[in-house]
Amino acid sequence: MSCHKSYITTPIYYVNDVPHIGHAYTTIIADTLARYARLINQDTFFLTGTDEHGQKIEEASRKRGKPTQEYADEISAKFRNLWDQFDISYDRFIRTTDSDHIKGVQKAFTVMYQNGDIYKDKYRGHYCISCETFFPETQLVGGEFCPDCGKPTSIVEEESYFFRLSKYQDRLLKWYRDNPNSILPKSKRNEIIRFVEGGLNDLSITRTSFDWGIKLPKEFNEPKHVIYVWLDALMNYITALGYGTDEANMDFWPARVHLIGKDILRFHAIYWPAFLMSLELPLPKHIGAHGWWTRNGEKMSKSKGNVVNPKEVADAYGLENFRYFMLREVPFGGDGDFSQRALIDRINSDLGNDLGNLLNRLIGMSGKYFNGLVESNLIDKFYQKELDEVNSSISKLEPMIFELQLHKYLEELWRPLTIANRAIDRYQPWSMIKEGKRDEVMALNGLIATILAKVSLMLHAVMPKTTKIIANALGFEINPKTFQTIIREDGKLAPFRTQRREPLFPRIEKELLEEKKPEIEEREVKEESNNITPISIDKFFETSLKIGTVVDAKEIKKSKKLLLLQVDIGEDRPRQIVAGIKEWYSVEDILNRQVCVVSNLKPAKLMGFKSEGMLLGAKDSSGFSLITVEKPKANGTPIR
Numbered sequence: 001m002s003c004h005k006s007y008i009t010t011p012i013y014y015v016n017d018v019p020h021i022g023h024a025y026t027t028i029i030a031d032t033l034a035r036y037a038r039l040i041n042q043d044t045f046f047l048t049g050t051d052e053h054g055q056k057i058e059e060a061s062r063k064r065g066k067p068t069q070e071y072a073d074e075i076s077a078k079f080r081n082l083w084d085q086f087d088i089s090y091d092r093f094i095r096t097t098d099s100d101h102i103k104g105v106q107k108a109f110t111v112m113y114q115n116g117d118i119y120k121d122k123y124r125g126h127y128c129i130s131c132e133t134f135f136p137e138t139q140l141v142g143g144e145f146c147p148d149c150g151k152p153t154s155i156v157e158e159e160s161y162f163f164r165l166s167k168y169q170d171r172l173l174k175w176y177r178d179n180p181n182s183i184l185p186k187s188k189r190n191e192i193i194r195f196v197e198g199g200l201n202d203l204s205i206t207r208t209s210f211d212w213g214i215k216l217p218k219e220f221n222e223p224k225h226v227i228y229v230w231l232d233a234l235m236n237y238i239t240a241l242g243y244g245t246d247e248a249n250m251d252f253w254p255a256r257v258h259l260i261g262k263d264i265l266r267f268h269a270i271y272w273p274a275f276l277m278s279l280e281l282p283l284p285k286h287i288g289a290h291g292w293w294t295r296n297g298e299k300m301s302k303s304k305g306n307v308v309n310p311k312e313v314a315d316a317y318g319l320e321n322f323r324y325f326m327l328r329e330v331p332f333g334g335d336g337d338f339s340q341r342a343l344i345d346r347i348n349s350d351l352g353n354d355l356g357n358l359l360n361r362l363i364g365m366s367g368k369y370f371n372g373l374v375e376s377n378l379i380d381k382f383y384q385k386e387l388d389e390v391n392s393s394i395s396k397l398e399p400m401i402f403e404l405q406l407h408k409y410l411e412e413l414w415r416p417l418t419i420a421n422r423a424i425d426r427y428q429p430w431s432m433i434k435e436g437k438r439d440e441v442m443a444l445n446g447l448i449a450t451i452l453a454k455v456s457l458m459l460h461a462v463m464p465k466t467t468k469i470i471a472n473a474l475g476f477e478i479n480p481k482t483f484q485t486i487i488r489e490d491g492k493l494a495p496f497r498t499q500r501r502e503p504l505f506p507r508i509e510k511e512l513l514e515e516k517k518p519e520i521e522e523r524e525v526k527e528e529s530n531n532i533t534p535i536s537i538d539k540f541f542e543t544s545l546k547i548g549t550v551v552d553a554k555e556i557k558k559s560k561k562l563l564l565l566q567v568d569i570g571e572d573r574p575r576q577i578v579a580g581i582k583e584w585y586s587v588e589d590i591l592n593r594q595v596c597v598v599s600n601l602k603p604a605k606l607m608g609f610k611s612e613g614m615l616l617g618a619k620d621s622s623g624f625s626l627i628t629v630e631k632p633k634a635n636g637t638p639i640r
């Protein structure tokens, strides 16, 4: 290997949400790479952690009525615990509230300033809190909504420090072009090139509208400014190695790969290398952007109640089976769908039939014919062709893993298993034994054992514990030394004896987890946290909202809640609307008031009266208030 140090990172996760399958996916890919790097004896540093500053987190904690640090501690611990339960082999779990990170970010700010890349100016723009990003007006959807997440943006005007991103446009383009594998998959690199060619604006990198962030270094004497959360967050990749504090681990830099989801590629592929150029540090070798997970073909959201909880899945189906599934199921960069059926198929077919069963066949044959003994010394005499094919497959694997082609890696890794299973069917050891060809049968068993040994070594990074069990059954241990001898030097397994054992992948007949219905509790959390599923602007305008005037109002005698209203919404006759507002509005209160009407609802019957619309209002613990207009508007005026 040309590269002896391997620094592998995940994004640091926002603490406004609990871990879900998307987070688990990134982390598991990174863990796989880190384990592989260690197995081939590279000096490896694997970083993950949590991103805890910014307005989004401040708001989330306020909504839950907790001090922000306490709230961040709580959610950060959930991530860390889950990764511990998942045996994620991180070397550091960084938090952006760690004091060495804070110092490192301040140091970076100072260096970038000294290098002439930071200046002060005024900023006015449309800001999306959810994405913690400013967007130019031209990119907004419907003049107001965030082009990335669909939520409304707000206009923010503030004094700000800026980073001279525009200055780096040409150097960035040169970097992408000179390094075809800088951004993976390559299609994403082309997208980034096109974007950067379109021109880069300088980037606002401080905020004064809230407090929850890293302050500028003291020398700046700017107590109102906090550092933009993305500058803060991206720096974690170097502060984790001690940048600006104890730099002992900085020799791990540059990163071998930053694993991220496609939604945060621009930050990583444009801002991050530009910041690094300004800091005069080398650029990462690869930035790998994976796709998005959906569930049974649908986007996951709390309101639909279909968010996949990785812990539940791992508990039900086995952590390592889940790891295998996620990596095998989706080409890196593409979107993937989680369904229990697909997971069960992978377990029963790839793992059970192809891998587990092969080990069983070996145990069965060696037990029956040789009292459990397996020797590998005669393989070359009878099965050289098969062995060559196996070795040719294995030799293709390593480049795939660091190019993040994990699904291809696993697909190719299954070829040796097919070769082994086919050899058994073809040579029929049960017939050979009857013909007295004991050497041939022993050599065949040796071939199967060798294939299982090679596969378990190459699969180890994906399924660490399972492969150790397989290795144990074959009388060897998985470690960098055996990797060297068995994979690199094509060494033979020492003779060993098999023993009967429970199947590794018991067949799963039916789905083990109930598909959840949306839970009330989850809906409440959603409303509370304002964590609304984005909809398109077109979807929003499917609701026809109009201004109307209440031209007549009567009580419905038998009802405590309902008033019968006639509302003029500019049509040839007023609409009759039955409104549940009697507890808060009398007939006199409501008469001649202008109201907001949902005008395209299907008519309904309430207490025998037809209702042809609905009024908008808001209710909290102090009661109900109709939404009205600030200045009179013509009846029928659309509300936008």
Ligand code: MSP
Residues within 6 Å of the ligand: 010, 011, 012, 013, 014, 021, 022, 023, 025, 026, 051, 233, 234, 236, 259, 260, 261, 262, 263, 264, 291, 292, 293, 294, 300
């Ligand atoms: N805090 C930033 C990252 C800063 S890195 C310097 C952030 N955090 S996040 O928690 O919102 O997202 C973290 C990762 O989870 C992203 O890589 C994102 O792509 C991934 N996923 C979130 N939902 C996902 C799916 N449904 N499917 C796959 N991955 C998704 O962004």
